[in-house]
Amino acid sequence: MNWRSISFRLVALYCGLLLVLGLSFSLFTVFSFERYTEVSIRAAVTVRASVIWDIIRGSIGKPAEVGALIERFSPAEQNRFFLVNVGGRTIYRSGNPADGSFDPSRLPFVDASLGPRYSNYGAVFLYSRRFTAPDGRAVTIETGQSDLFARDLEDSLVTSLVIGLPLLLLAAAAASYVLIRRALSPVEVMIQAAEAISFRNPRNRLPPLGTGDRVEALGLALNRMLDRLDSAYQHANRFSSDAAHELRTPLAIIQGELEFAMARGELAANVESALSNVLDEVGRLSKIVESLLMLSRMDHPSSQRGYASLDLHALAAETIEQMHLLAAEKRVTLKGPTGGKVMVSGDRDRLKQILVNLLDNGIKYNVAGGHVVVDVSAGPGVARLTVADSGIGIAPENLDYVFDRFYRVSTNRGEVGAGLGLAIVKSICHAHGGLISVASKVGLGTTFCVTLPSASRDAAPAPAATVPEMRDRVIESAA
Numbered sequence: 001m002n003w004r005s006i007s008f009r010l011v012a013l014y015c016g017l018l019l020v021l022g023l024s025f026s027l028f029t030v031f032s033f034e035r036y037t038e039v040s041i042r043a044a045v046t047v048r049a050s051v052i053w054d055i056i057r058g059s060i061g062k063p064a065e066v067g068a069l070i071e072r073f074s075p076a077e078q079n080r081f082f083l084v085n086v087g088g089r090t091i092y093r094s095g096n097p098a099d100g101s102f103d104p105s106r107l108p109f110v111d112a113s114l115g116p117r118y119s120n121y122g123a124v125f126l127y128s129r130r131f132t133a134p135d136g137r138a139v140t141i142e143t144g145q146s147d148l149f150a151r152d153l154e155d156s157l158v159t160s161l162v163i164g165l166p167l168l169l170l171a172a173a174a175a176s177y178v179l180i181r182r183a184l185s186p187v188e189v190m191i192q193a194a195e196a197i198s199f200r201n202p203r204n205r206l207p208p209l210g211t212g213d214r215v216e217a218l219g220l221a222l223n224r225m226l227d228r229l230d231s232a233y234q235h236a237n238r239f240s241s242d243a244a245h246e247l248r249t250p251l252a253i254i255q256g257e258l259e260f261a262m263a264r265g266e267l268a269a270n271v272e273s274a275l276s277n278v279l280d281e282v283g284r285l286s287k288i289v290e291s292l293l294m295l296s297r298m299d300h301p302s303s304q305r306g307y308a309s310l311d312l313h314a315l316a317a318e319t320i321e322q323m324h325l326l327a328a329e330k331r332v333t334l335k336g337p338t339g340g341k342v343m344v345s346g347d348r349d350r351l352k353q354i355l356v357n358l359l360d361n362g363i364k365y366n367v368a369g370g371h372v373v374v375d376v377s378a379g380p381g382v383a384r385l386t387v388a389d390s391g392i393g394i395a396p397e398n399l400d401y402v403f404d405r406f407y408r409v410s411t412n413r414g415e416v417g418a419g420l421g422l423a424i425v426k427s428i429c430h431a432h433g434g435l436i437s438v439a440s441k442v443g444l445g446t447t448f449c450v451t452l453p454s455a456s457r458d459a460a461p462a463p464a465a466t467v468p469e470m471r472d473r474v475i476e477s478a479a
């Protein structure tokens with residue numbers, strides 16, 4: 001349970017509110033009940049004293065039995081108490097109550113000479129009032145009633161509240177949690193949709209919720225923000241693509257002119273050497289421009305059109321064959337893939353570019369007598385290409401950045417790359433719904449692992465998210 005989540009806070013707020021209301025209601029109920037009991041008992045004993053006086057006033061001092069008259073009220077059965085005192089002598093005292101809640105013989109005679117009196121004796125509420133008989137004698141009538149029954153009722157009420165309130169709170173917490181989850185389900189939909197938006201499908205947007213509330217307003221605002229970001233990204237992408245495109249022609253002309261000037265052989269040796277350096281740099285510049293052009297094209301969603309099914313194994317074998325000479329020059333051995341066909345769907349030239357760039361690095365950053373081993377294998381729903389070399393390796397602090405554009409590790413070995421080779425490999429992988437990872441040990445070698453979705457029947461690339469193991473990551477690196 002996340003204590004800071006909106007769901008938890010709403011449930012806590014709701015339950016807190018319910019607790020305060022429940023406690024207030026319980027206190028109010030118990031207090032009102034006590035009050036009601038007291039008022040009704042007080043009224044009952046008061047009225048009863050007057051009624052008794054009305055009944056017995058005529059028989060005071062006459063032979064009629066006062067006790068017999070009062071017994072009409074059945075005090076014992078109804079748990080009531082009556083006492084009649086005439087001229088200081090108690091002539092009647094009711095018997096033991098049926099519920100045994102009090103002992104009538106222990107209840108005192110309360111003097112009411114100064115006026116009617118209310119008093120409590122244990123569970124009994126007593127009322128005492130003095131009357132004057134026709135013969136002038138003082139008659140004190142005492143009526144009492146046990147509130148045991150009311151107390152029992154109150155205890156039951158408190159017990160049900162003590163048990164009921166927590167149960168009510170639990171039920172309310174569960175119900176409010178379910179309701180809040182349901183109310184927040186549109187946010188869940190938005191999260192899923194937002195997770196699915198990437199540079200591979202930049203036109204995807206959050207779905208319209210149709211709820212007409214602030215959550216829908218948030219979705220619409222995010223969609224507008226995505227529109228703006230997409231347009232800015234397309235703009236920047238178009239700019240680098242156009243710039244690279246525009247640079248191509250002048251560079252080709254410079255290159256041609258330089259080659260022409262040098263081919264005539266009329267130049268002084270120092271000028272020729274300077275021009276040769278310029279030609280090298282122009283060549284390097286042309287490669288960078290070509291790489292940038294390729295990267296900006298890879299970033300465009302239309303780059304995924306025209307994919308076809310092809311055998312990655314055969315493509316690797318063919319590329320190794322073509323790069324043998326280059327490897328031999330550096331005294332590096334290339335070892336080809338074993339096994340059979342591994343079908344993937346994609347752009348042949350670009351997939352070949354992956355192999356060329358990885359093999360080129362494997363040769364370039366190797367040691368004399370070293371080797372580069374290429375392996376192609378198939379897993380469930382994926383094709384895996386690994387290029388492992390026995391070269392200089394990459395230090396852990398550089399490993400996270402080698403796929404960044406223009407990132408180069410200084411090796412003091414004189415290799416002059418532009419730092420775009422691995423960025424291109426990563427872009428091609430992503431455009432094919434695949435991923436790339438790297439593991440390296442300084443002084444022992446580096447292994448790149450490319451994972452691509454296997455070719456499906458309709459030859460369309462599967463989105464990366466559909467292949468569970470496909471997450472860009474650096475596998476391992478040790479100095």
Ligand code: ADP
Pocket residue numbers: 361362365389391392393394402407408409410411416417418419420421422423446
């Ligand atoms: P570059 O054109 O400089 O080779 P890359 O993008 O291909 O650019 O590589 C980026 C950096 O990663 C390189 O400068 C290099 O230091 C390092 N690197 C790439 N591949 C390897 C490898 N197989 N072994 C050691 N270092 C490598």
